[in-house]
Amino acid sequence: MGETRKISLSVNGKTYEEEVEVRFTLADFLRQQLGLTGTHLGCEHGVCGACTILLNGRSARSCLMLAVQADGQEITTIEGIAPSEEEMHPLQEAFRDNHGLQCGFCTPGMLTTLIEFLGDNPDPTEQEVREAISGNLCRCTGYQGIVAAALDAAQRLREAKGV
Amino acid sequence: MKPPPFSYHDPSNVGEVISLLGSLENPKLLAGGQSLMPMLNMRYVMPDHVIDLNKVEGLSYIKEDGGTISIGGMTRQRDLEYSDVMKAKCPLMHDALLQVGHRQTRNRGTIGGSLSHLDPAAELPAVCAAHDAVVIVQGPNGEREIPFSEFPLGYMTPATEMDELLTGVKIPAWAEGHGYAFVEFSRRHGDFAITSAAALLEVGSDGGITRASLTVGGVGAAPVRMNDIEQALIGQSGDEERFRELCEACREIDALGDVYASSEYRQHLATVLSRRALVKAYDRATGKA
Numbered sequence: 390m391g392e393t394r395k396i397s398l399s400v401n402g403k404t405y406e407e408e409v410e411v412r413f414t415l416a417d418f419l420r421q422q423l424g425l426t427g428t429h430l431g432c433e434h435g436v437c438g439a440c441t442i443l444l445n446g447r448s449a450r451s452c453l454m455l456a457v458q459a460d461g462q463e464i465t466t467i468e469g470i471a472p473s474e475e476e477m478h479p480l481q482e483a484f485r486d487n488h489g490l491q492c493g494f495c496t497p498g499m500l501t502t503l504i505e506f507l508g509d510n511p512d513p514t515e516q517e518v519r520e521a522i523s524g525n526l527c528r529c530t531g532y533q534g535i536v537a538a539a540l541d542a543a544q545r546l547r548e549a550k551g552v
Numbered sequence: 553m554k555p556p557p558f559s560y561h562d563p564s565n566v567g568e569v570i571s572l573l574g575s576l577e578n579p580k581l582l583a584g585g586q587s588l589m590p591m592l593n594m595r596y597v598m599p600d601h602v603i604d605l606n607k608v609e610g611l612s613y614i615k616e617d618g619g620t621i622s623i624g625g626m627t628r629q630r631d632l633e634y635s636d637v638m639k640a641k642c643p644l645m646h647d648a649l650l651q652v653g654h655r656q657t658r659n660r661g662t663i664g665g666s667l668s669h670l671d672p673a674a675e676l677p678a679v680c681a682a683h684d685a686v687v688i689v690q691g692p693n694g695e696r697e698i699p700f701s702e703f704p705l706g707y708m709t710p711a712t713e714m715d716e717l718l719t720g721v722k723i724p725a726w727a728e729g730h731g732y733a734f735v736e737f738s739r740r741h742g743d744f745a746i747t748s749a750a751a752l753l754e755v756g757s758d759g760g761i762t763r764a765s766l767t768v769g770g771v772g773a774a775p776v777r778m779n780d781i782e783q784a785l786i787g788q789s790g791d792e793e794r795f796r797e798l799c800e801a802c803r804e805i806d807a808l809g810d811v812y813a814s815s816e817y818r819q820h821l822a823t824v825l826s827r828r829a830l831v832k833a834y835d836r837a838t839g840k841a
Contacts, residue, residue, distance in 0.1 A: 390559040411602075412558035416595070433554055434590035438656065447630070447659040453589035454660070455582075457560055458606060501654060523741040524654025 401469025427467035441498035467497035489538030491529035494552035502535030583665030625664025673770035681775035691716035706773030731837025747821035751829035790834035
């Protein structure tokens, strides 16, 4: 094992204190050290978007960050977006209802990307949704269902807010 | 785990960065990581030391002073995209940023990282070339300013010395109401452009162009300013046919060719995109777009 550091970070609201190898990417750390395998790794060089997580509420590719850089930060992964064990996030519900996932490999990245996007843009056009997920590759090419799910989720989130 | 082994340093101020750069063997600076991290993951680069700039204080800011916008080297692309100052004073950069990677990469990527990486097709170096920006670097002997025209020494090679850090960039704003356009051609939204064009125009009340800047990215080893076209544009009205004739000069650019696009194709794209950028910039300057 190479050089290590002790880090303290919050993942899905839970605080972890861990010793990490400095060359560990955040994605590897989440999956291998914390066992949070919901974050998927496709290309590992920033193209496919499958490993997208939320860093202090903003989407980022966890394969393009070192775990040491997450020291003191708040991370949300796909495991942390549902409000409870029983309830799903409206985006998850919309994905289920609109056939927004086929094999499911890209789904964690799609959802974390869209959570931030819909926060910034609660009433997007279809074109805006397509641009928002342009950094997330779906290997099933199931984009139609994903776009429909995102638009449906946007509406559900607006209704939940009473807009 | 893909990155090669290295020692990790996270200095908190610019002085520490510079002394680390001067004392460590084979170091690499880590800014937003959107280029360096893939290169580490693919082991294109194997540094012995990674110096992380993310905890260095005072490198993230957007300030406006008179006609100049000062931007810190570690300012995230996202913060530039959402900045009211940038939208008002340097709309060309806002136009360009929407085509830089994706939301997830703009949230991390920095202007200093983009300029230092200096990919020939990257948008932010083209904006800096278009605006005659000045790059500020700091080294053991203090600060120095490098005009952007002298910043790229060659393909992906900035004029920063090995013991210097890019701390910021100054962008002279154009007159209020100027026309601007950043247009690019890429296979997919968010990809590096195969070719891009950035235009800035000031137009007089008679409809004649009084000041022009035209930059082509992704064709040469660094962004290319089309000085002859700029001079020929002075006094012109917004006639698209005239723009088309002038932009033919883009076929003369010394062009890169690679597996994605031949040099002839890039030169062709440069003529088309330059014309489109000029038309859009002219329409914006005259309130038609």
